[in-house]
Each structure stands twice: as C-alpha cells, then as structure tokens.
Amino acid sequence: MIKTITHLIHRLIGKKEHSYCCKNCINDLYLVLDGEAEQKQEEELLKHIEKCEPCFTRYQIEKSVKEVIKYKIQHKQVPPQLIHSIKEKINGII
Amino acid sequence: MEENKKKSPYKNKAEKDALFEKEFMHLITPLYNFAYRLTFNEDDANDLVQETYLKAYRFFDSYEKGTNAKAWLFRILKNSFINEYRKNVKQPGKVDYQEVESYYNSDDIDEPITQDLRVDSVKDLIGDEVANALNSLDVDFRTIIILCDLEEFTYEEIAKILDIPIGTVRSRLHRARNILKEKLREYARNMGYNG
Incomplete structure (x- = not known):
C-alpha cells in the first residue's frame, strides 16, 4: 500500500522511476525465475508483485525475455558425420 | 563408487x-x-x-x-x-570482462532500465532477432545467458562450468540480461512495436 502511494507520488512529482521498487526485489525476482529461490522467498515475491506495479511489470518482462531465449532460438542440427567421426576416433583409441 | x-x-x-x-x-x-x-x-x-x-x-x-x-x-x-x-583470436578485439563488468557495475542497480520494453513487444520478436541479440553480446555475457536461460543449468553448475563464484554468476547474469534487454528493445523499436 505504502509502496503504491510512493509510486504515485513519484509519478506526480516526476521523480525518476525504477522498474522495480528495491534492490532486493530484483535479486529475488531473478532467483525465482531461475528456479533458485527458496519456497518462502518465492511466495513473498509473488505476494509482493500483486501489489507493486513496477515489480509486477519487471517480473513479466524478465519472464518473457527468459522464455523467448528458451523457446524461440532455433537449434542447429548436429552434422551426422561429426557423430560418426567421434565414435570412430574413440573406438580407435587403444 | x-x-x-x-x-x-x-x-x-x-x-x-x-x-x-x-x-x-x-x-x-x-x-x-x-x-x-x-x-x-x-x-x-x-x-x-x-x-x-x-x-x-x-x-x-x-x-x-x-x-x-x-x-x-x-x-x-x-x-x-x-x-x-x-588465445588465437587477435588481441585487439579482446575484451577484458573484469573491465566490462566494472563498467556495467558502475551503473549497477540504478540501471535506467528499458522502461519502454514491453512484454508484448518481447513476445512478438522472432527467433532470428532473439538469436541476433544474444549473438551480439560479448562472449562472457553470451555464455552465461546460454548456460542459464537456454540450457537451464543451476547457478551452482554454472559456477563450476565457468570456474567462478556463485556471486559472480549472479552479477554477470544481471548485467548480461540488462544488455540483452537493451538489444531486444532496439529490435522491438525497429519493428515499430514500441513506436
């Protein structure tokens, strides 16, 4: 609640806004998205972003960037002769 | 064993x-x-x-x-x-990542983050644009994004693969992601998504 009000006041007086409310949030946010957070940390962050607009937006952006990296980048096919040549070399080692 | x-x-x-x-x-x-x-x-x-x-x-x-x-x-x-x-790569192009890290560190948490990067515009990017943005990162930043986001290694595994402390994994990831978002924003802007 206080954070929302602070956010509104900052907006009114034109103070530079961060895309998150505090340093801890951004650190926790990465831990959660990377699957490194403890359960309690995760619950607290998710509860927090429900009420904090900058952190909510930031969370969504970071999540979508992570997702496009994971799912949109095409993988190159391994040349079959590479697999063949590795196996051949290994079998040839005495 | x-x-x-x-x-x-x-x-x-x-x-x-x-x-x-x-x-x-x-x-x-x-x-x-x-x-x-x-x-x-x-x-x-x-x-x-x-x-x-x-x-x-x-x-x-x-x-x-x-x-x-x-x-x-x-x-x-x-x-x-x-x-x-x-070591075979000609030296002029070599980037000392400590230097890069401290450069990005100077702005650290007060990052003027890509406020105008929107979720929708990220989602509208095509695979080639995402790949190009990733490929344009300095090798150390590119590597950490690949290991974490593409291959989904844990921080601990990344620390072992790269021989760096977990704290460095986290700070390098943080910086890599900021630069990557900046690149993605450029693509999004060129496509007019944010115009």
Missing part, C-alpha cells in the same frame, strides 16, 4: 566405449549448439565438440557416475574454447 576409482572398472574396451557412448553421446546437440554459439563457425564447432569428446574419453575413469554429465562436458568444452580459440 569409491572402489571404482583405482582399477579400471571395465571388462574391456568395448564395454568402456559402450558405457561412454550411453553416458555422453546423447548430449551432443546442446554441446554442438554451445560450441557454435561460441565460435559462430561450423568447422570450429565441429573441432571443439570432437576435442571435448576425446578429452572426456581420456578422463572417463575420473568421471564419477551420477555427477551431471552435461555440466561436465560443458566445462570441458568451455575450457577447450578458452585454451585454443580465445
């Missing part, structure tokens, strides 16, 4: 080779892609991957079963890359 360490645990070479192939060969696609994203060259990627497997075979006896095979291979590949490719 301890008893296996001293004497060779395999009956013969055929058995060893079969075990080796079973343990490691299915990981060749992510390894090859990692090599390609480090070198941007198919021949170099072939050489790197082949060298990685030959080294892994040489050290197979010291590989403890049950440890993460993928992380083990990635570590070997990354070391081969550093030893053979980075």
Whole structure:
C-alpha cells in the first residue's frame, strides 16, 4: 500500500522511476525465475508483485525475455558425420 | 563408487566405449549448439565438440557416475574454447570482462532500465532477432545467458562450468540480461512495436 502511494507520488512529482521498487526485489525476482529461490522467498515475491506495479511489470518482462531465449532460438542440427567421426576416433583409441 | 576409482572398472574396451557412448553421446546437440554459439563457425564447432569428446574419453575413469554429465562436458568444452580459440583470436578485439563488468557495475542497480520494453513487444520478436541479440553480446555475457536461460543449468553448475563464484554468476547474469534487454528493445523499436 505504502509502496503504491510512493509510486504515485513519484509519478506526480516526476521523480525518476525504477522498474522495480528495491534492490532486493530484483535479486529475488531473478532467483525465482531461475528456479533458485527458496519456497518462502518465492511466495513473498509473488505476494509482493500483486501489489507493486513496477515489480509486477519487471517480473513479466524478465519472464518473457527468459522464455523467448528458451523457446524461440532455433537449434542447429548436429552434422551426422561429426557423430560418426567421434565414435570412430574413440573406438580407435587403444 | 569409491572402489571404482583405482582399477579400471571395465571388462574391456568395448564395454568402456559402450558405457561412454550411453553416458555422453546423447548430449551432443546442446554441446554442438554451445560450441557454435561460441565460435559462430561450423568447422570450429565441429573441432571443439570432437576435442571435448576425446578429452572426456581420456578422463572417463575420473568421471564419477551420477555427477551431471552435461555440466561436465560443458566445462570441458568451455575450457577447450578458452585454451585454443580465445588465445588465437587477435588481441585487439579482446575484451577484458573484469573491465566490462566494472563498467556495467558502475551503473549497477540504478540501471535506467528499458522502461519502454514491453512484454508484448518481447513476445512478438522472432527467433532470428532473439538469436541476433544474444549473438551480439560479448562472449562472457553470451555464455552465461546460454548456460542459464537456454540450457537451464543451476547457478551452482554454472559456477563450476565457468570456474567462478556463485556471486559472480549472479552479477554477470544481471548485467548480461540488462544488455540483452537493451538489444531486444532496439529490435522491438525497429519493428515499430514500441513506436
């Protein structure tokens, strides 16, 4: 609640806004998205972003960037002769 | 596991080779892609991957079963890359990442983050744009994004693969992501999504 009000006041007086409310949030946010957070940390962050607009937006952006990296980048096919040549070399080692 | 360490645990070479192939060969696609994203060259990627497997075979006896095979291979590949490719690359282009890290660190948490990067515009990006943005990152930043976001290694595994402390994994990831978002924002803006 206080954070929302602070956010509104900052907006009114034109103070530079961060895309998150505090340093801890951004650190926790990465831990959660990377699957490194403890359960309690995760619950607290998710509860927090429900009420904090900058952190909510930031969370969504970071999540979508992570997702496009994971799912949109095409993988190159391994040349079959590479697999063949590795196996051949290994079998040839005495 | 301890008893296996001293004497060779395999009956013969055929058995060893079969075990080796079973343990490691299915990981060749992510390894090859990692090599390609480090070198941007198919021949170099072939050489790197082949060298990685030959080294892994040489050290197979010291590989403890049950440890993460993928992380083990990635570590070997990354070391081969550093030893053979980075030192051969002509020095003028070399970027001292400590320098880069402290440069980005200066702005650290007060980052003027890409406020105008929107979720919708990120989602509208096509695969090539995302790949180009990733490829344009300095190799250390590119590597950490690949390991974390593409290959989904844990921070602990990344720390082992790169021989850096977990704290450095986190700060480098943070900086890499900020630069990556900046690149993505440029693509999004060029496409007019944010106009």
